[in-house]
Amino acid sequence: MRVSATRRKHAAAASSTTRTVVRPTPRTTSRTGRRAAGRTAGRTGLVLFTTAAVLSSAGCFGSSDDPSRHGPTRAGKTPGAKRTIVWNTRPSSIASLGDSITRGFDACSVLSDCPEVSWSTGTDVQSLAQRLLPATTARSGTHSWNFAKTGAVVADLPGQIEAAAARKPKLITVMIGANDACRDSVDEMTSTEQFRSTFTSALTRLRRDLPKTQVYVASVPDLKRLWSEGRKNVFGRQIWKLGICPSMLKDSEHLDAASNDRRQRVADRVTEYNKVLKDVCGRDVLCRYDPAVHEYRFTTSELSKWDWFHPSKAGQAQLADMAYRRITASAP
Numbered sequence: 001m002r003v004s005a006t007r008r009k010h011a012a013a014a015s016s017t018t019r020t021v022v023r024p025t026p027r028t029t030s031r032t033g034r035r036a037a038g039r040t041a042g043r044t045g046l047v048l049f050t051t052a053a054v055l056s057s058a059g060c061f062g063s064s065d066d067p068s069r070h071g072p073t074r075a076g077k078t079p080g081a082k083r084t085i086v087w088n089t090r091p092s093s094i095a096s097l098g099d100s101i102t103r104g105f106d107a108c109s110v111l112s113d114c115p116e117v118s119w120s121t122g123t124d125v126q127s128l129a130q131r132l133l134p135a136t137t138a139r140s141g142t143h144s145w146n147f148a149k150t151g152a153v154v155a156d157l158p159g160q161i162e163a164a165a166a167r168k169p170k171l172i173t174v175m176i177g178a179n180d181a182c183r184d185s186v187d188e189m190t191s192t193e194q195f196r197s198t199f200t201s202a203l204t205r206l207r208r209d210l211p212k213t214q215v216y217v218a219s220v221p222d223l224k225r226l227w228s229e230g231r232k233n234v235f236g237r238q239i240w241k242l243g244i245c246p247s248m249l250k251d252s253e254h255l256d257a258a259s260n261d262r263r264q265r266v267a268d269r270v271t272e273y274n275k276v277l278k279d280v281c282g283r284d285v286l287c288r289y290d291p292a293v294h295e296y297r298f299t300t301s302e303l304s305k306w307d308w309f310h311p312s313k314a315g316q317a318q319l320a321d322m323a324y325r326r327i328t329a330s331a332p
Contacts, residue, residue: 085285089328091170091214093143094129096120097160098175101221102148106304107313113150119311119319120173121146127320128173128327145169153179154195157202165209172206172213173323175293177220177273182245186265189247192272200280207284215287216327218319219274219294223248224267226309229300236308244309270294288332292322 096102096118104122108114116124121144123130129144137143145167147160154176164172176199180190190198206215223245230236231252240249248266251259274294281287300308302315311319 087286087288087332088170088214089330090132091327092133092137093167093169094121094132094171094173095145095164095167095169096148096173096175097157097164098148098173098218099152099179100148100150101178101311101319102146102173102175103150104316105150106306106310107316110306115146115148117313117316118146118148119316119323120144120148120175122316122320125313125316125320127316128323131320131324132171132327143169148175151179152176153190154198154202155190157199158205161202161206161209165206168210169213171216171327172210173216173218175218175220175319177270177277178223178245180273181220181223181247181266181269183247186247186262186269189266189269192269192276195273196276196280199276203280203284203287207286213286214327215281215284216323217277217281217287217289218323219277219289219291220270221296221298222267222294223270224263225297226303227252227263229298230303230308232300233308236303239307240309244307249309288326290322290326292326293319296322 098120100106100113102118102120104114104117106112106114107117116122117127119125119127121127121129121141123139123141130138132138133143145164147163149156149160152160157174157176161172177195180195183189203215206213227248230240230249237252240252248263250262274291278289278291281289296318298311298315298318302312302318304310304312304315
C-alpha cells in the first residue's frame, strides 16, 4: 500500500523527535500501527518541549542572569557584579527633621518659630533647598517640607519620619540631639545608650519606608561654645533664666568648679551623641554624617538677638553652607 505524503511527513517528524524508536519491519507494519506510532511520537515531542520550557523558567538550565554561567548578563553586567550605589548631589526634593534649630526658632521674632529661614528648607534664606532645587521649585515649596518640631528629642524622630515618608523625598536632613542634652538637670539628659537605641531604630524605620532616600545627619552643635559666646550679652543671660537649656545655661555667669563641671558633663554627652550619629549613619551607604556643625564656632552675630543661643538668620545661612558642601561633595 502506498504511503501518502502527509503520512511520510508524520513519520519523519517522529523519527527526528525520538531517535531511539525502532523502525518496524514491513511485515509487521499496518495502517493502525503507523497511526499509533505517529501519535506516540507527537506526544513524546510535546512532553519534551513542555518539560524543557518548565525547567528553563525555573532556572534549572541556568538563565542568562545565573552567576555560574560565563559571559555578561542580560543587563550587561559581569557575573557576580554588585550594583553600585551612587550618591546624588542634586536631589529633587527635600524633607527636614529635627528640633527648634531647623524650625528657625527665635530667628525672626522672640520665642517663636520661623521656618521660612530654616537652613534646610527655608524660602527667605539661601537654604539647602534654595541651593539644590530649581529656582521655581524652591520658591514654591512644592518639593521641600519641614517636619521638625521645637522641643523635639531623638524619641520624636519616628513620628517625623512617618510624616516625611508620605512625601517620598529624595533627601532627608536630620539635626537632633540638642534637646536630649538640654534638660532641667544633667541627670535628666537622655542616656547615650538610649540615644543610640532610639536613633538606630529611627534610621532603620526610615530605610524601611524610604529605601532609596538619601539622608544627611548634622552633628549636634557645641552647646558649651554657645554658652561661652552668648554669655557676653547681659540681656541674653536674663533670657536664659526663662528656662532655655538649663543643664548648660543655668547660672550662666557662675564660674565655680561645680558649675564648670556641670557644663562639661553636658558637653561630654553631646560628644557621645555625635559619636552615635556618626557610627549609625556610617553603616548606611545612603547616609552622610557631618561633623562640621559641632566644630563650627558661632559668633554673636550668628546667634539670635532674642535669646543668644539659637542661630540667627545669619547662623542659619552658615548651617546651610555646611550642609551644602557635605551633600554636594563627590565623596563622603
